[in-house]
Amino acid sequence: EAHAERGASGELRLRLVRLQKDLPLLSGAELSAARRTLHSGWATLRQWEERMRDDILASAEVICSTLIGAGSESLCGRTFPLVVIDEATQATEPRASIALALARGRVVLVGDPQQLPPTTLSEEARRAGLAVSLFERALAAGVAPVVLTTQYRMHPLLAAFSSAAFYRGALTNGADPASRLPPPRWPSRRPLLFVDAAGRRGGERAAPGGVSVLNHTEARAVADVVARVCGREGGAAPSDVGVVSPYLGQVALLKQLLAKQGRExxxxxxxxGGGSGGGTGPSGGDADGGVGGGEGGGGGGGRGAGGGRSQGGAFAAADATLSEEAVEVRTVDGFQGREKELIVFSAVRSNGRGAVGFLADHRRLNVALTRA
Structure with a gap:
């Protein structure tokens, strides 16, 4: 019955859309009749879709939702024996409370207090405690966490720094280095490279509008690195590569450069004339800018570093066109919870004061260094 109703709703929607398009051609009694048909038809369609949605939710064993979506009308009045909140350390307490209201049995908060906290734009709200997640508040109240200490994502050499700097050396490696291979023709035996362009011109500056920071020299170096690893000589597919930066201004600039490079x-x-991969080497960059390669990233601590892959992923064939769509470019905050086979990290900051901006927050640095 549900299957038949689903088919009927599709047919009804198609008829209504066609009738809607024909309205400008109608007049008089025909127009009035068409409007009545549309009104009743859309009402019937909404009823069918609500009934199908309710049937699907009633028969589902697991329902996935955002925290805000947990308060939607479709879940109103429903409760569950178990509610699991992922990335709980990044959720404000009011958002987490929406999902908590659905629990009638147990609640599991999954998160990593050594990664990004809730985003709170209001300084007043931050001072009042909104930037402290429910996860952190529970830890402070003495709730004993279950700590996952085995990470399965990163090459052990990539995991070593995060383990020592952020997790007191507690992380162990479930990943076999032999299964965390760099792309073909990677220029080093190690999975981590640094591109040093200290002293070159065109470094850190304020982005247009003055609300962010960018670094043209480093952006050109990043674009060149991406072209090399994704070109014929590099062997990596653009979809396997991610570019991460702490600043929206730099992200926008990198997208522009990669789009231009893709068009060329x-x-x-x-x-x-062939694809990318030529050039004369890195054309600049920030002294802090680097290239991280291999399989990477995800901390341990409160959340642990489980998840990820049980087997090392291989790089896909480099047959996709290089562009800002193919190579994912995001801020550090936008990359939390995500991973790529290879990450190019653009730190942006390069100044005589030693100011590192957003990266002064060790949690943001931890996320940035554990995405590959």
Missing amino acids: EARQARAG
Whole structure:
């Protein structure tokens, strides 16, 4: 019955859309009749879809939702024997409370207090405690956490720094180094590279509007690195590569450069000139900028570093066109909970004061260094 109703709703929606498009061609009695048909038709369709949604939710063993979505009308009046909140250390307490209201039995908070806290734009709200997650408040109240200490994502050499700096050396490695191979023709036996462009011109500056920071020299170096690892000589697919930076201004600049680079690559391909991967080497960058390679990232601590993959992922064939869509470019905050085979990290900051901006928060630095 549900299957038949689903098919009927699709047919009804199609008829209503067609009738809606024909309205400008109608007049008089025909127009009035069409409007009545549309009104009753859309009402019927909404009833069918609500009934199908309720049937699906009633028969589902697991329902996934955002924290805000947990307060939606479709879940109103429903309770569950178990509620699991993922990335709980990044959720404000009011948001987490929406999901807590659905629990009639147990609640599991999954998170890592050594990674990003809730985003709180209001300084007044931050001082009042909104930036402290329910997870952290529970720890402070003496709730004993279950700590996951085995990480399965990173190459052990990539995990070593985060383990020592953020987790008191407690992380152990479930990943076999032999299964965490860099892309073909990686220029080092180690999974981590640094591109040093200290002293070059065109470094850190305020982004247009003055609300962010960017670094043109470093951005050009990052674009060159991406072109090399994704080109014929590099062997990595663009979809395997992620570019991470703490600043929205730098993210926007990197997307522009990669889009331009992708258009040039496409032009060369049409002309028979091959793809990316040429150039004269890194054209600049920040002294703190680097290239992280291999399989990477995810801390341990309160959340642990489980998840990820049980087997090392291999790099896909480098047959996709290089572009800002193919190579994912995000802020550090936007990359939390995500991973790529290879990460290029653009730190942006390069100044005589030694100011590191957002990266002064060790939790943001931890996320940045554990995405690969």
